[in-house]
Amino acid sequence: MTAEASLGNKRIKVMPSGVAPVLPDEIMTEVFLRLPIRSIVRFRAVCRSWDALLSSEEFCNLHMAATESASTPPKLLFASPAANFNYSTALYSCSLSGRRDDLLFTIDDARGNFVDVSPAPCHGLSLLYDAVAPAYYICNAATRAVTRLPPFFEVSNATAGLGFDAQTRKYKVVRIFKGRHEAGSLYCEIYTLGGEDGDNWRPVSGGVPFRFCSFARSAIWYAVFRKMQPVFADGFLQWLIEPSFLPKRQGLLSYPFLSQKRPSAGSAHHLLLYQEPT
Amino acid sequence: MAAPESGDGNNGAARMVTLISSDNTRFEVEAAAASLSQTLQLTILDGGGGGGDGIPLPNVDSATLSKVLEYCIKHAPAAANGGAPNATAVDRAELERFDNEFVNIDQSVLYSLIMAAHNLEIEGLQSLVAKKVADMIKGKSPMEIRRTLGFPDPTPEEQAEMNAHMLEYGWAYE
Numbered sequence A: 001m002t003a004e005a006s007l008g009n010k011r012i013k014v015m016p017s018g019v020a021p022v023l024p025d026e027i028m029t030e031v032f033l034r035l036p037i038r039s040i041v042r043f044r045a046v047c048r049s050w051d052a053l054l055s056s057e058e059f060c061n062l063h064m065a066a067t068e069s070a071s072t073p074p075k076l077l078f079a080s081p082a083a084n085f086n087y088s089t090a091l092y093s094c095s096l097s098g099r100r101d102d103l104l105f106t107i108d109d110a111r112g113n114f115v116d117v118s119p120a121p122c123h124g125l126s127l128l129y130d131a132v133a134p135a136y137y138i139c140n141a142a143t144r145a146v147t148r149l150p151p152f153f154e155v156s157n158a159t160a161g162l163g164f165d166a167q168t169r170k171y172k173v174v175r176i177f178k179g180r181h182e183a184g185s186l187y188c189e190i191y192t193l194g195g196e197d198g199d200n201w202r203p204v205s206g207g208v209p210f211r212f213c214s215f216a217r218s219a220i221w222y223a224v225f226r227k228m229q230p231v232f233a234d235g236f237l238q239w240l241i242e243p244s245f246l247p248k249r250q251g252l253l254s255y256p257f258l259s260q261k262r263p264s265a266g267s268a269h270h271l272l273l274y275q276e277p278t
Numbered sequence B: 001m002a003a004p005e006s007g008d009g010n011n012g013a014a015r016m017v018t019l020i021s022s023d024n025t026r027f028e029v030e031a032a033a034a035s036l037s038q039t040l041q042l043t044i045l046d047g048g049g050g051g052g053d054g055i056p057l058p059n060v061d062s063a064t065l066s067k068v069l070e071y072c073i074k075h076a077p078a079a080a081n082g083g084a085p086n087a088t089a090v091d092r093a094e095l096e097r098f099d100n101e102f103v104n105i106d107q108s109v110l111y112s113l114i115m116a117a118h119n120l121e122i123e124g125l126q127s128l129v130a131k132k133v134a135d136m137i138k139g140k141s142p143m144e145i146r147r148t149l150g151f152p153d154p155t156p157e158e159q160a161e162m163n164a165h166m167l168e169y170g171w172a173y174e
Helices: A009-013 A025-032 A037-043 A048-055 A057-069 A210-225 B038-045 B062-080 B089-102 B107-119 B123-137 B142-148 B156-168
Strands: A075-081 A088-095 A101-108 A115-117 A125-130 A135-140 A145-148 A158-165 A170-178 A186-192 A201-203 A231-233 A236-241 A250-256 A269-273 B016-020 B026-030
Touching: A025 A048, A025 A057, A025 B107, A025 B123, A037 A048, A037 B142, A048 A057, A075 A115, A101 A145, A125 A158, A135 A170, A158 A210, A158 A231, A158 A236, A170 A210, A186 A210, A210 A236, B016 B038, B026 B062, B062 B089, B062 B107, B062 B123, B107 B123, B142 B156
Parallel strands: A250 A269
Antiparallel strands: A075 A088, A088 A101, A115 A125, A125 A135, A135 A145, A158 A170, A170 A186, A186 A201, A231 A236, A236 A250, B016 B026
């Protein structure tokens, strides 16, 4: 089991035939980085040290970067009612050239026709919204793991997006919604995946600043009636805003995930910062 | 422009260096080829390895070293062109054919090769061999991997964990 065993060639020769010497972790990592995700998941069962290495955040980041730079063809992720009529939703992935769809997993009690998938995965994870329950799910299409998020304040006019905070290395779901009774009130709450605050939604202290309320309302409107979900890009979770709110301009409401980062304001895009008060 | 004695390629006789394997075999090779190794490059730039001196490589035996040098000699011209941006498609196809053929070898040779590539820091070879090992193991079951690596049979507890993993991630075992 020691690394030294493989360093001297003489030691290799006395190994029983068919038995490979154990390579140092550093080299094994190079090998693992070239494996498809299916093998990575399977090899977590080989032994505890492989499990620790292959499950580590460091390795996952390296593998993700390697897969991206290998420019593997993109795949389409889509939700559809499962064939069993049991009110469950199936998630499929298909390659753009292939003829076959791979069933990734099914979610029971989520009704296929009412499930939205976030437009693009954020650092490997996707946000799913079941409008009937209602419930949010976070899923990893690569490892086929699904987590149902805790219940939240139910309203019909709400929008949520998934972002990744590169500083704390945490995933967060940011949800903006209209209060049920007071017509004017808007709320914003955050769920942090594996966060220190525990498994719950945390209201943003101070609520939505007054000057952003009309934009937030527009973002909700777009998301609910036009099915335009926010996108996480360039460190910001960005919602499109109804153009009539910003005459002659396209508008975005964005939620920054890195406090020191500032968006570039182009002529065509007017970026609005909604900063989380800390 | 370069002085003849420091030129390592196109002007006249190429500069040669000597490498000495762990079992004391001497290999004379062009400095440009040996310089594919990051580890050797500095020594060679300092003027080492020439004449009767030779660079000792106590971690690499002669069989492995001759294999490593076969790779370096083949890849040296392309590497001298800065990763061969202006290489023809034919040249690249030829290198690819060579690479595929090159790693089509016995498992034990492959393992000493990966260690040597790592010790000598030959980037292209490291990634070539790593890719080959990945291709060899990617379809194996956890149990097959354990046997290949000579791990002891799993304890009942470990076996239960392996079974549970297989139940949970059945799709990865298909």
